[in-house]
Amino acid sequence: MTDASPLSVVRAVADLRAVVGDWKRQGLKVALVPTMGALHEGHLTLVREAGRRADRVVASNFVNPTQFAAHEDLGRYPRRQEEDARLLAGAGCDLMFAPTVEEMYPDSFATSVVVAGPALELEGAFRPAMFGGVALVVSKLFNQVQPDVAVFGEKDYQQLMVIRRFTRDLDLPVDIVGAPTQRDGWGLALSSRNAYLSEAELEIARRLNGVLAEAGVMAASGRPLAEVEKTAQEALLAAGFDRVDYVAVRRADDLAPFEGDVADAPGRILAAAWLGQTRLIDNMAV
Amino acid sequence: MTDASPLSVVRAVADLRAVVGDWKRQGLKVALVPTMGALHEGHLTLVREAGRRADRVVASNFVNPTQFAAHEDLGRYPRRQEEDARLLAGAGCDLMFAPTVEEMYPDSFATSVVVAGPALELEGAFRPAMFGGVALVVSKLFNQVQPDVAVFGEKDYQQLMVIRRFTRDLDLPVDIVGAPTQRDGWGLALSSRNAYLSEAELEIARRLNGVLAEAGVMAASGRPLAEVEKTAQEALLAAGFDRVDYVAVRRADDLAPFEGDVADAPGRILAAAWLGQTRLIDNMAV
Known part of the structure; x- marks a missing residue:
């Protein structure tokens, strides 16, 4: 960080705990917003929500290597902590925790956190390393910061659901x-991955939410979900997506499939699709 | 618990947190001694040590099913919580947390904690389920009690080492x-497993520590560790043990093998051996 940054930044867990411990001794409520940086308005909304729920807001800024598979975009994931700090300060964040990889995962590190249940299908099927990595880093962040509340998008x-x-x-x-x-x-x-998109790809990407919204209406009207999902997949390919990993309508509370192939309880439609080297996900209520 | 018990006993996490939260608000330091009950003087020593290090001592009393393999002694593991509570009170414990299996592992439970490194060999090789189960239950207990300090034997x-x-x-x-x-x-x-032993088995069991002590002297004198371990294994079988899972001299700090097959740094000698259906372990400094 340069001195121009108006936000306190700590990189060591000991320094983080000193600041948060001081707040806690004052009886202040603490919120955490975990991020991988490259912040956009979505993250800032989380920070503002955290500010409504607590007296102090910590945002972590760490591109977590354990949630990327070897072939994924860890190396090219955007990193711009100086701008992140400026944006966080503007949204009411009080402290940015930006540890090094060595601080989080020293050489002798030997522990993993494995989640079954809601982690097994959809993203879990296509990115098997991811949710274990997320569970590990979020567990660590919770124990490092010891927040009262944490906000996720x-x-x-x-x-x-996994968290x-x-x-x-x-x-x-x-x-x-x-x-x-x-x-x-x-x-x-x-x-943050929208930054990878060309102008032409961006136009196609903007069709994803509309396709999901239409499919959601079909599902809510009682159409068989296999048909709904197939129609939406075809619509995404027709719109210009290169590949569709999945479109799925699931139970909103635990992401289990609907038994009768119709959405007879609150549901969620979720999708993942590719534009070139970029993989986009989205979801909405059904 | 009968009303005669002088010790407070809680079975729900919410009740546990109410008591401990009250202590913390008073600025009191809290220690935890995790146990599986069937308490003996070894456990009570841990409780007294905890009492020297904190203002309040919680002992958990829970026979944790996730650290037993299907063929192991979960069913016959001794359970006597009423006597445990009396013993704990006498040793200065302030609260016994004795949850049900359903309180610890409700139906939708889906998370595991996996430790590699020091968990992989020795006990980990012979009881592959165990350290995962220990890491899971101890993680949960730490988050439930939120102690400042925890004492283990x-x-x-x-x-x-795994903890x-x-x-x-x-x-x-x-x-x-x-x-x-x-x-x-x-x-x-x-x-607690000594309770399984017959009088004749008990006599044999009492030879284990002497064999390890002699082997430790051999190791400390610079003898090749392969020879030390083989000699100790033979001595245990000669003493009447039915089977020896391992005798091993390892580095004390991380349980890694000594590279040159001699103990040229602080070591630990560890063993596991069987008497009938009962498996005993012991270890000492080298």
């Missing part, structure tokens, strides 16, 4: 809050 | 203390 809806699951299973004393997905003027869910 | 030396490892890896804010093994007048390490 519904953009990563399955991730939110709720292991937080409950491990009895982590943190209140998990999900915040609605932020979208651009064309409905495209904001994502 | 060196009797389970490898377990102590130190994942506590550090997951950034659990708990100070881990190891306390020396308690032994009977013949040097036999106290263990």
Whole structure:
């Protein structure tokens, strides 16, 4: 960080704990917003939500290597911590925790956190390393910061379910809050990975939310879900997506499939699709 | 519990947190001694050590099913919580947390904690389910109680190493203390499983510590460790043990093998051996 940054930044767990411990001794309530940096308005909405729920807001800024598979985009994932700090300060964040990889995973590191249940299908089937990596880093962040509340975006809806699951299973004393997905003027869910898209790809990407919304209406009207999912997949390919990993309508509370192939309870439609080397996900309520 | 018990007993996490939260608000330091009940003097030594390090002592009393393999002694493991509570009160414990299996592992439970490094060999090779189960239940207990310090016996030396490892890896804010093994007048390490032994088996069991002590002297004198371990294995079989899972001299700090096959740094000699259906472990410094 340069001195120009108005936000306090700490890189060591000991320094983080000194600041947060001081707040806690004053009786202040602390919220955490975990991020991988490359912040956009979606993240800032989470920070503002955290500010409504606590007296102090910590944002972590760490591109977590354990949630990327070897062939994924760890190396090219955008990193711009100086701008992140400026944006966080503007949204009411009090402290940015930006540890090094060595601080998080020293040489002798030997522990993993494995989640079954909501982590097994959809993203879990296509990115088997990811949710274990997410559970590990979020567990660590919870123990490092010891927040009263943590805010996550519904953009990563399955991730939110997984985080709720292991937080409950491990009895982590943190209140998990999900915040609605932020979208651009064309409905495209904001994502750090949108920065990878060319102008032409961006136009196609902006069709994803509309296709899901239409499919959601079909599902809500009682159409067989296999048909709904197939229609949406074809619509995405017709719109110009190169490949569709999945379109799926699932139960909203645990992401299990609907038994009768119709959405007879609150559901969620989720999708992942590729434009060139870029993989986009989105979801919405059904 | 009967009303005669002088010790407070809670069975729900919410009740546990109410009591401990009250202590913390008073600024009191809290220690935890995790146990599986069937308490003996070894456990009570841990409780007294905890009392020297904190203002309040919680002992958990839970026979944790996730650390037993299907063929192991979960069913016959001794359970006597009423007597445990009386013993704990006498040793200065302030609260016994004795949850049900359903309170710890509700139906939708889906999370596991996996430790590599010090968990892979020795006990880990013979009881592959165990250290995962230990890491899971101890992680949960740490998050449920949120103690400042937790005390474990060196009797389970490898377990102590595993607990130190994942506590550090997951950034659990708990100070881990190891306390020396308690032994009977013949040097036999106290263990709840000693209750399984017949009189004749007990006589044989009491030879284990002497064999390890002699082997430790051999190792410290620079003899090749392969020879030391083989000699000790043969001595255990000659003493009447039915089977020896392992005798091993390892580095004390991480349980890694000594590279040159001689103990040229602080070491630990560890063993596991069978008498009928009962498996005993012991260890000591080299």
